[in-house]
Amino acid sequence: MAVPRTTKRDRYHHGDLRAALIDTAMELIAEQGVQGFSLAEASRRLGVAVSAPYRHFADRDELLLAVAARAGELLVAAVTAERGGDAPQARLAAVARGYVRFAAGHRALFEAMFGTLTPVGEPELDRAMRPVKEAFQGAATALADGDQAAAEALGLAVVAAAHGYAGLLHLGTFGTGEEAVETAVKRAEAATLALIAGRTALTS
Amino acid sequence: MAVPRTTKRDRYHHGDLRAALIDTAMELIAEQGVQGFSLAEASRRLGVAVSAPYRHFADRDELLLAVAARAGELLVAAVTAERGGDAPQARLAAVARGYVRFAAGHRALFEAMFGTLTPVGEPELDRAMRPVKEAFQGAATALADGDQAAAEALGLAVVAAAHGYAGLLHLGTFGTGEEAVETAVKRAEAATLALIAGRTALTS
DNA sequence: GTCTATATGGGGATAGAC
DNA sequence: GTCTATCCCCATATAGAC
Numbered sequence: 049m050a051v052p053r054t055t056k057r058d059r060y061h062h063g064d065l066r067a068a069l070i071d072t073a074m075e076l077i078a079e080q081g082v083q084g085f086s087l088a089e090a091s092r093r094l095g096v097a098v099s100a101p102y103r104h105f106a107d108r109d110e111l112l113l114a115v116a117a118r119a120g121e122l123l124v125a126a127v128t129a130e131r132g133g134d135a136p137q138a139r140l141a142a143v144a145r146g147y148v149r150f151a152a153g154h155r156a157l158f159e160a161m162f163g164t165l166t167p168v169g170e171p172e173l174d175r176a177m178r179p180v181k182e183a184f185q186g187a188a189t190a191l192a193d194g195d196q197a198a199a200e201a202l203g204l205a206v207v208a209a210a211h212g213y214a215g216l217l218h219l220g221t222f223g224t225g226e227e228a229v230e231t232a233v234k235r236a237e238a239a240t241l242a243l244i245a246g247r248t249a250l251t252s
Numbered sequence: 253m254a255v256p257r258t259t260k261r262d263r264y265h266h267g268d269l270r271a272a273l274i275d276t277a278m279e280l281i282a283e284q285g286v287q288g289f290s291l292a293e294a295s296r297r298l299g300v301a302v303s304a305p306y307r308h309f310a311d312r313d314e315l316l317l318a319v320a321a322r323a324g325e326l327l328v329a330a331v332t333a334e335r336g337g338d339a340p341q342a343r344l345a346a347v348a349r350g351y352v353r354f355a356a357g358h359r360a361l362f363e364a365m366f367g368t369l370t371p372v373g374e375p376e377l378d379r380a381m382r383p384v385k386e387a388f389q390g391a392a393t394a395l396a397d398g399d400q401a402a403a404e405a406l407g408l409a410v411v412a413a414a415h416g417y418a419g420l421l422h423l424g425t426f427g428t429g430e431e432a433v434e435t436a437v438k439r440a441e442a443a444t445l446a447l448i449a450g451r452t453a454l455t456s
Numbered sequence: 457g458t459c460t461a462t463a464t465g466g467g468g469a470t471a472g473a474c
Numbered sequence: 475g476t477c478t479a480t481c482c483c484c485a486t487a488t489a490g491a492c
Contacts, residue, residue, distance in 0.1 A: 061458055061492085088484055097460045099486080104458095108485065162419060163367050174424040181425070204425070205443045208416030215366055215415050216408070220378040221385070238454045239409045243443065245450030250442045266476080292467055301477045303469080308475090312468070 066104040068094055073115050077156045082163055087111065112160060113172050119157040120176030126150035127183050136190035137244055140202075143187050144210040144240040145233050147180075151214035152229040158214065181207055191244060201250040202243065209239045270308040272298055277319050281360045286367055291315065316364060317376050323361040324380030330354035331387045340394035341448055344406075347391050348414040348444040349437050351384075355418035356433040362418065385411055395448060405454040406447065413443045 062068065072093050076085045087108050091098045105111040126149065132142030151158045161173065185203030192199035216222065217232040243250070266272065276297050280289045291312050295302045309315040330353065336346030355362040365377065389407030396403035420426065421436040447454070 065458080086484060087486090097462095098484085099461080099488090100459055102486075159367075162423070163363075171424060177423055177425070201439070201442070204420070204439065205413065205446065208420055208440075208443065209409065209413045210416065211419050212412030212414065212416035215419070216381075216412055219366070219381055220375060221381070221408070235405070235408065235454075236412075238405070238456060239412065239447065241453040241456075242409065242450035243446050245453050246446035246448065247450075249445040249449050250439075252442060252445075269475080290467060291469095300475095302467080303471095303478085304476055306469075 062094065062096055062100070065094070065096065065100060069101055069104060069111060070114050070118060073111055074118065074157065077115065077160055078154070079156075081156045082112070082160045085112075113170065115157075116161045116173055117176045119154070119161050120173075120180065122154065122157065123147070123150050123161070124179045124183060126153075127180060136187065137241060140184070140187040140191065140206060140244065141237045141240045143184055144206055144236045147207070147210035148214050148217065148233045148236045149229070152217060152232065155218060159218075162211075184210075191247065195251070198247070198251050202247050205243050205247075205250055206240050209243060210236050213239070266298070266300055266304070269298070269300065269304060273305055273308060273315060274318050274322060277315055278322065278361065281319065281364055282358070283360075285360045286316070286364045289316075317374065319361075320365045320377055321380045323358070323365050324377075324384065326358065326361065327351070327354050327365070328383045328387060330357075331384060340391065341445060344388070344391040344395070344410060344448065345441045345444045347388055348410055348440045351411070351414035352418050352421065352437045352440045353433070356421060356436070359422060363422075366415075388414075395451065399455070402451070402455050406451050409447050409451075409454055410444050413447060414440050417443070 069090055072090045073085060076090060076093075087101050088098050091100060101111065105114070127143050127146040130142045130146030130149070132138045132145070161176065181203060184207045185199055188203040188206065189199040192202060213232050213236040217228060220228075222228040222231040222235075273294055276294045277289060280294060280297075291305050292302045295304060305315065309318070331347050331350040334346045334350030334353070336342045336349070365380065385407060388411045389403055392407040392410065393403040396406060417436050417440040421432060424432075426432040426435040426439075
């Protein structure tokens with residue numbers, strides 16, 4: 049009655065359960081959100097015992113942390129993929145657009161990175177965010193006239209704005225659907241340009 | 253051994269279980285975070301059966317939604333309480349400071365409002381945020397020269413920035429402790445001033 | 457060292473009694 | 475409106491098979 053998991057001969061060892069768990073977790077989270085995800089269901093999908101994951105992760109949160117780190121890589125990729133002209137202003141605005149678009153297109157993963165699960169200022173999460181911040185600051189450097197502190201301040205301000213618009217979008221402030229996404233993206237871009245225009249106020 | 257709940261005679265009916273549940277939930281959330289909160293524990297604290305809450309809330313999420321709404325009221329109060337001079341710029345900056353300070357001082361409640369729990373663009377949550385946005389937009393109006401759309405855009409931009417700095421603070425970007433809080437508050441204030449200075453770019 | 461089988465305890469949720 | 479009883483799912487721990 050029971051369906052055999054593989055025709056040949058079930059390998060006793062999965063092979064790469066750790067990576068498979070992260071992949072499956074990301075799928076489940078994308079389908080049902082973070083709270084809808086369970087170790088048990090991930091194990092079921094992979095055809096392993098519910099206790100198997102504990103060979104690779106101390107607990108559920110540790111797996112979620114690994115997921116958040118992977119999501120961070122995807123976010124970096126999304127942010128650097130968005131292209132927009134050569135002018136420094138345009139590049140920084142493009143990064144902000146990419147950030148909001150990622151949040152819109154991968155809502156559950158985005159929430160997995162920043163959601164409640166965060167125990168207490170998890171250093172792993174800040175580490176995952178570092179490349180993202182660097183992407184923003186890299187684009188901001190050209191606008192800072194060699195002033196390191198100014199570049200850092202501008203980059204962070206644009207990250208914060210993009211992050212905030214993403215949050216408002218998820219709250220429904222701009223409505224729902226593709227139209228809402230575009231509104232949020234446009235607003236984040238405009239705010240980026242405004243921050244650039246008024247950037248002398250950032251380092252008072 | 254068991255402590256009687258009332259000296260006189262335990263009323264079979266609690267009286268105002270709904271309100272008591274919201275209060276207790278806020279306490280538990282403040283103590284242990286959102287994920288650490290359970291209906292069962294709240295029921296235990298109130299001396300009622302675990303099934304009693306279901307007369308007042310459809311499920312756990314519905315109670316959390318009520319908590320988020322209450323947290324929103326506290327946030328509005330915190331935001332309007334922060335005073336800072338008469339100049340429109342100073343008032344708007346004060347609102348932003350209040351927002352970040354609230355996020356810092358009531359982290360768990362703040363996360364309860366914006367955390368993962370949000371099913372899908374819950375309208376209740378956006379409703380809870382509306383007064384907050386209005387507080388920002390009210391302060392922004394004086395800077396918009398009677399332009400309604402400009403006031404709305406500026407207000408939202410400042411909300412977004414404040415929200416973003418709050419998120420970065422919780423991630424540990426500015427470190428931990430009171431020092432980190434002050435850094436985030438200062439940065440949010442500076443970003444507000446920068447957005448004001450460059451606000452013509454917001455409504456292109 | 458990696459996975460299975462199994463057991464414990466807790467929490468969410470429902471049905472029917474009071 | 476609340477309680478008791480009940481079910482199911484899940485996180486986690488332990489012992490043992492491979």
